[in-house]
Amino acid sequence: MLNQFLFKKIDNSQLIIFRVFYGLLVSAECYGAIATGWVRRTLIEPKFTFSFIGFEWLQPIPGNGMYIYFAIMGTLGLLIALGYKYRFSAFAFAFMWTGVYLMQKTSYNNHYYLLMLLAFIMAFLPAGRSLSLDTKLNPKFSSNTMYNWVRWVIILQLFIVYTYASIAKLYGDWLDFSIIEILMKSKKDYFLIGELLQQEWIHKIVAVFGILFDLLIVPALLWKPTRKIAFAFSIFFHLFNSVVFQIGIFPYLSLAFTVFFFEPQTIRNIFLKEKTITIDNETTLPKNASLLVGALSIYFLVQLALPLRHHTFKDDVLWTEEGHRMSWRMMLRSRTGNITFKVLNKETGKGSYINLDEYLTKKQKRKVACYPDFIWQFAQHLKEEYRKKGEDIQVFVSGRVKVNDNNYHQFIDPNVDLASVPWKHFSHNEWIRPSQKE
Template structure:
């Protein structure tokens, strides 16, 4: 039997649908909780309505926020769609709407990029194509013909693979000198807990930072494989719970730990999920009349799955196309599962200048950006360039007044004086004020105008 036949046999072997049903309910509940949390914290207004400028992704500058309080609409859609996913009601429509609404919001501003937001977009996209409504759902209640108790292996495998990608690439990213040889930035972060009673001195010890650094690297690289092995799965999951709760207690990491704790349950067999699903079914007085599914090998499905897996493997490695230190220039940093890997802070001062007289005004960043946008922009080259281009367009064909003199700006220069510190290094010059950022193109090419990391 050749590789293609083995691959097809693996993807289409018959398995229980129960883990997929459990995942639908669990992930739908997480979607609902996260959306309600976002709304209750007032983040829609703070992040998307109030700021006059948003940092769009390259190629997606056409994605704009809805006007005013209409911006709440996609979040209302997400709440309704999450309920649809949990209940298995209008499942394809619910998953599609959630994916579109969530991804739309995430594309509005890269300032708010988080790895688990990217993960949610991917998982909600994957769910569109999975038969997760074929049991214990309102759709199955209304349409008995879709009921199944078995499915091909590929839907469950696809979710397991996506989780494995998150962990493995997070581990690969930790294989760097700062993380393993200097225990940075953990050594700095743990100093913040020095004053805690009982454990403060312990957490602030250098050796603890090194232990955490090396263990977290080993954990990320191996945990998907331990979860996949029935002999090590239970112990591995204990480590999953302890690891993620510890990171949640120590660091401002949002709901990511809970997403991973509950999502990794997809690695457990049907017998595990049946226990709690049966309790839930009794509670809601649910009866299932299901039948085995009929599965035939599909070349189209195999091709699409293979293509998706290859893309997911290649995208995190795109940073290899760029020279210099990845953490410094951040080209290829996003969408590569680099979770809490560095402590990078910047301070950026922008100037709009007349090209002839070189008279300039200093820009107050907070006039256009929120505190979080300023924090992210001040250390990320593509966002520095975007903001400079925004200022150039805003001040084009305007008049500046310097005492009794007036200067008309037909094509202003925009420069920036930027200093950045990375993982405890001294502040270093990041962008020189001599660089006219209006002359630099916003594209995927290496940004040579970024000054090199000195140490």
């Protein structure tokens, strides 16, 4: 039964058209990162970057190398859209984007993580089998069909993203609209809509609509009677996010995903202007069917488990941040803090305070002030910097953090030498002070 569902042959027009949108959008993202100064601010100006812990060796290419890096990724996006050397172009982009994702988290965004997952998914899918230069050069490679599992891999990934995003919003600061108010304060100066976004009734609409949209959009797009209405809501929702939150290509990538929910013939009529194609409905199992099903099962079990891992840590994830990333916890909190780093020479006992301006950009300082992994990594960086000067030091931190509209509270145990403690990936770091419930 499962094999008949997964390995049924279907029209591949949805995948083909999505490939074109995907390639163009990632190309725009990469070239845009250069044009808007994102590459310069995030990867060139900083003296070092805060990579994911364990990937400290993964640092930006010196000089103007990251401009070239992003230009190559942008070109790979165009090759993906054109379907030229598709498999190579898609895998090359996936690995290069993953490198960017892991080498810096100062500008972390859940959408960057989604794009990393999508890049590898697309690299494995047969998206170059039609409307591509590959099939022009080698017509034997052409096909108008794909297995049904290809479509459902995309749909299931989206369902996981949206559902966890909706569930995560079911907490106090979202339900009383206070986090919406905080998020909208920074939009006060927006042309025409700035003052409107400060209205309480707008905050209520955004909060309720955000929960319901994330929870219902995938089922509503799958069900034919509600599909067109859901698509109209999608256009409004994603354009609103694009204008208000300015999150790059991702609202448009989300709209591109909707091609997987419409009938293939509808997609052909709109984009390909082709007649109905004939598909053999017989289920033909590929030789690696069992391996494929096993691999997909493991992948989606991981995707289901990762957003739940914060429940295995002590204390509240909104306070500790442990288990926050890769969990589709989007726009849920605002963090501010103040912090001081004191280094103490083990041999002489002489201590001094660190001037963060000598080491960090403004954005990095904001992160170091209130995120525990940034704090720990900076302590390790100081330890290494002083080691190069022949000094063995301890690093003590004093800091207070405010989450959303709560009060400031002591965040780090000031008596712990952060230069000497390991980072715990799978359990609570005890030097993070307990949250103060309010």
